[in-house]
Amino acid sequence: MNQRRGSGLPAWVVRKVAGTVLVLLGTSLVLFVVARLAPGDAAVSLGLLSPDQAGPGAELRRQLGLDAPWIVQYGRWLAGVVRGDFGTSAALQMGRPVAELLWPAVRRSLSLTAAAVSLSAAVALGLALLRRARPFSRRLAVADAAAHLLSAVPVFLFAYALVAGGNAVVAWGVGRGAWPAPSWFPLPHRDSWVPWFLAVSVLAVGDGFFLDLYQRFRSELDHAGSGEHLVGARLLGLSVAAVVTRGFLPGAVSHLSRRTSFALGSLVVLESVLGWPGLGWLAWRAAAERDLPVLLGVALISALVVRLAVLAADAAWYAADPRSRT
Numbered sequence: 503m504n505q506r507r508g509s510g511l512p513a514w515v516v517r518k519v520a521g522t523v524l525v526l527l528g529t530s531l532v533l534f535v536v537a538r539l540a541p542g543d544a545a546v547s548l549g550l551l552s553p554d555q556a557g558p559g560a561e562l563r564r565q566l567g568l569d570a571p572w573i574v575q576y577g578r579w580l581a582g583v584v585r586g587d588f589g590t591s592a593a594l595q596m597g598r599p600v601a602e603l604l605w606p607a608v609r610r611s612l613s614l615t616a617a618a619v620s621l622s623a624a625v626a627l628g629l630a631l632l633r634r635a636r637p638f639s640r641r642l643a644v645a646d647a648a649a650h651l652l653s654a655v656p657v658f659l660f661a662y663a664l665v666a667g668g669n670a671v672v673a674w675g676v677g678r679g680a681w682p683a684p685s686w687f688p689l690p691h692r693d694s695w696v697p698w699f700l701a702v703s704v705l706a707v708g709d710g711f712f713l714d715l716y717q718r719f720r721s722e723l724d725h726a727g728s729g730e731h732l733v734g735a736r737l738l739g740l741s742v743a744a745v746v747t748r749g750f751l752p753g754a755v756s757h758l759s760r761r762t763s764f765a766l767g768s769l770v771v772l773e774s775v776l777g778w779p780g781l782g783w784l785a786w787r788a789a790a791e792r793d794l795p796v797l798l799g800v801a802l803i804s805a806l807v808v809r810l811a812v813l814a815a816d817a818a819w820y821a822a823d824p825r826s827r828t
């Protein structure tokens with residue numbers, strides 16, 4: 503059978519970049535249309551204009567460009583993004599450049615997400631390797647059951663329990679003179695490492711994050727560590743560990759990229775509960791106040807992060823499996 507070869511890595515990169523651009527355009531367009539179909543806008547959220555009549559906010563609506571057709575508004579926003587300008591906040595911090603709100607939130611959320619994904623992946627991989635090496639260990643069976651139990655708890659329940667429980671414990675100790683009130687008390691608190699640490703811990707475990715990675719890693723290890731190809735590797739004098747790793751990585755990175763999108767979705771609730779001013783908190787505030795430029799900026803950056811995670815998984819597959827290059 504004839505097989506048409508691609509032009510290699512450059513063609514693969516061009517295809518992936520083009521797909522990323524289309525995904526980002528589609529995401530922003532859909533969100534823009536949905537936001538415009540909803541009743542009201544930033545002028546309404548500020549209480550300056552009712553949805554169905556003119557009022558003192560008409561001038562504000564004109565200044566913000568909200569009186570133009572939606573396609574014109576979207577075109578203006580898109581042209582600004584191409585130049586690196588995400589526009590100005592319409593309600594959240596009216597008149598302030600969206601970039602000044604967006605980039606600090608991006609740094610906070612990415613640090614949180616990267617730490618949570620790394621922690622969850624490291625523990626899941628370690629437990630999966632131990633279970634493969636000692637499948638009948640009772641202690642590991644207990645750890646397995648604990649992982650199932652913890653990952654069954656939704657992120658918002660974890661977060662609320664930590665905030666309410668942490669405040670209650672600290673208040674109890676302070677009231678009895680056991681310890682002084684810490685600088686981060688009471689939760690939620692922004693200017694402290696405590697909310698960040700709690701958010702990382704909750705995100706690494708909640709909503710089935712850890713359990714899914716653990717189960718997938720076990721499955722990938724079982725698949726990569728068994729089969730006739732290992733016999734051939736030994737006969738050829740190849741490193742079995744390298745062969746198993748090469749077979750394990752593409753699937754494992756693919757699962758990690760998929761779970762990254764779920765983690766970003768959980769940030770809206772998690773950051774709002776813990777008072778951590780990241781992308782999720784910013785998205786929640788922008789949606790509540792109908793601040794479309796800020797909401798679009800958050801959505802675009804979030805979609806870009808998810809797409810980059812997918813590209814990382816595709817790159818791992820491309821590097822590990824020669825069949826993907828044909």
